[in-house]
Amino acid sequence: MTLARWVLAWFAPPEWRESMLGDLTEERARRRQSGRYAGVWWLLGATIWTTGRLRWAASRGLGGSKNGGGWRQDWMLAFRAWRRQPALTAMLLLTLTLGIGANTAVFSIANWMMFRPVPGVTAPESLATIRLAAHDGGFFTISVPELQGLSALPGFSAITAHADVSLNVSRDDGQATRVEAHAVTAGYFDVLGQTMTLGRAFTAAEDNEEDIGQAQRVIISHRYWSTYFDRDPQVLGRTLRINETPFTIIGVAAAGFRGPSRSGAIDLWVPLGSHQVTLPAYPAKLASSSAGLFFSAYGRVVPGTTLALIDEQAEAWRAGLLNMNPSLGKLKRATFVARPGIDVPSWESERLTQTFGLLIAVVAFVLLLACANVGNLLLARAHERQAEVATRMALGASRGRVIRQWLLEGIALCVCGGAGALLVTLALGRVLDGVVITPSLPALTQVGLDWRVFMFALATSFVACAGGAFLPAVVGSRVDLVASLKQSGRGQTPAGRRIRRALAIVQVASSVVLLAGSFLLLRSMTERYAVPLGYDTDQVLAFSIEPGLRHKDDARQRRLYASLVDQLRTVPGVTAAGLAWVEPFRRIGGGASLRAEGQLKEDNISADSNMVSAGFFAALGVRILDGREFADAESFRSEEPGAGVLIVNESLARQLFGTVNAAGRRVTMEYPEGRVRTIVGVVADLRTRNLDEPVSPTAYEPFGQTFLSGWGTMHVRLTGSIESSMPAIRAAVAEVDPGLPIYDVETLRQALDRHLAESRLVTIVTAAFAIVATALSMIGLYGVLALGVTERQREFSIRAALGAAPTGVARLVMREALSLTLAGTAAGLLAFVWLSRYAESRLFGVTALDPVALFTTLGCVVLAGVFVSLPPALRAARSTSTL
């Protein structure tokens, strides 16, 4: 539908646009009724056909053809010319579709992730995000009273905010699952300008934390509605149990809406007033509390207001607050900053820009290569058509006319290639529907065509045309009239031959750039996976639980954690089990500050911290360098004064005491204030944050010693496969607490994969394109050589007659192949050296000029070059006997 609309908007005469879409809609409904096909393809086909006929008829005017300077004739000639050579046309179209299609496909994904409008958000240009930006970078959380203060700023007509929450949700029947949600202020859907699919948005009554009964309302996403309620229109009024509390469904959000940012994967919205249930970790009275939430706040900007003005207003308001209450430390160290639109954190957009920048660069080379290939084929064709050109010129056609016709042929070709590329992209969108690239992004849905992709494809097609068809048209039309007419002009013009060689070199060079790049990325990838982590990944299963949402009572939670660990250890195939607060590669974690007992406060060392239970290090297979792991008796217990224990990693032990033999020594913690704890063990450094920085000093304390976290990640060491053990593990959890959902189930290997997902994606895509590019360039090289052999047959025969051996003739061809390959490789490597600086941030463990990668590239390309030169060389050798 959207696509048909774009076709109409672009091509249909304006007076027809709306009515024609209406007519087609009407006709489509009729076709449906009569059971005939009325899918997207029919609509698209009918639209294109009808607009095409209208335009075609209009271009002919009221009367018939006026033969406007022969344009029509040239078009007809162009199409006829292509029909005459179906094999060549197919080859050219394939190359162009590949070149343009690769670009369009990558762009369509980039468009989906970075440029497409967010469904359900109207007029995003008049939205602005407001953040409390710390003076030293980063952002502060915002409290509810602060949010109310911001909404009073005259620059905003309305303001809203959401906080990310994960909820345990069970429907009428099923088991509890984990669902990503937003706790939102009442104005959320109004500020976004959203029309609900069903029901209504939240109202102020539901924002009232005093009346939690009123606030137990939930809005579900269109996806959730389709998946779990089968698009039942009666869904309103039904109940979802959220964190053990019944919530009434009052609305279904707009189709496609998964939160206000493109990378949103939200399925439920609950009013902020329900925070006692949905955000249990926060104080019971948020409306009057200074506790900050991880709010994202944004509002509608009053027309005519600039962001700078809003900044000023917010600044004045902040200054006023500070005057009244100078002890507000947070406001002292931060400023409110308004950003246009729904602002994504810069680190997120930067990563995406970088990734797609690289991928677009990769496919640009594929396009360059496709252009060179097309140029080469067209030049060869121009050479074959010399007689035709000569005849036309002899009959009075100007060279301009010939060039024009050939350019038209090129344009026709590129437009077809572009159309093919759009089809490829459309098909790709279908294939990618529902594919998850990285778990941090929602599954790809409806990646496909919109006007941006369409324009991109159009622009790319024109680039392809200019790059591929222009040169052959200009050079190929230069014909020696007399010689050609006498049918004696066997050879190419020297200019043509030079250009064909140059194009072959360009092809080899671009494939060298891509090959070298992908070898470097591959090397980086293996280097990344080869980094010693300090623990096993393949046999360790991790899954998360959050009993804190079910049981408010600390003692009950402690018992639950302990019996869970015990129960899991009895599962057959499980050799060790332990709970940790944070799983490796989760991009979150705690911090600690501590010093060796007796030292001064100034000597405090900052360290990462994690809370783990007995069995955690055993489950991960971590080497214990000194002392022991935590005992069961130490886990899930709050600290008795003076009896606190700690395990440190090697780096921290060395920093504290200069040795790994630190068991038995004591340290003073900064938090809880001045508490002294005994180190019971030293473990090897575990790489859990990233692969490129040195492991931070890390302190591990028993789970629940300082405070009891309401959530954690269980780590289980398996002897068998996950599939065989998983049912027993689920049963074990259900035995302890049947209503406890487990989520984020993955092996630590998968956690590492997730951490590297983006790099892997880039590597795979680059490698795939590099292979295709190399194949294409070798076909191009083969074409040049083969044509050369055909042309030089007479020369070879003469050489043979003068006594040259067949091997000598073959060597001539091989030498040409090698010289072209080497020239291309040299050019490619030079280009690569110049370009590699842009890829350096993507590399790991290798330098941009890694000799292994560069020599492998050289070897591959030369081998391939020799390989494709063999058939022409043999043919040349054989041809010597046919004088």
Next chain:
Amino acid sequence: MCQMSSFSEKGLLGELEQLVLLAVMNQSGEGYAVSIRDEIEERTQIALGRGSIYVTLDRLDRKGYVSSVMGEPTSERGGKAKRCFKLTLAAAESAVARMRQAKPVRGVR
């Protein structure tokens, strides 16, 4: 092609144009692409292509025989308006004039 140009220079209509014009006339200002096509099919059992209807209406419009207004959007059309055609006065006049001219030729009484 050359024939066609002389055809329209003299203000003559092709058969297709006549058919469409008659259908437009018959629907007295309510006719739009879909209904016109239906009418022609009903009366003549000729199923015209969708494109032909549009092209012909377009031509008649530019020749000044018909004019169009946008109708009310309706829901069964996905909220899109119809483009309704009616005969222009000039067309009606010239049609009448031509009918008179035509009579003796066809020998109709």
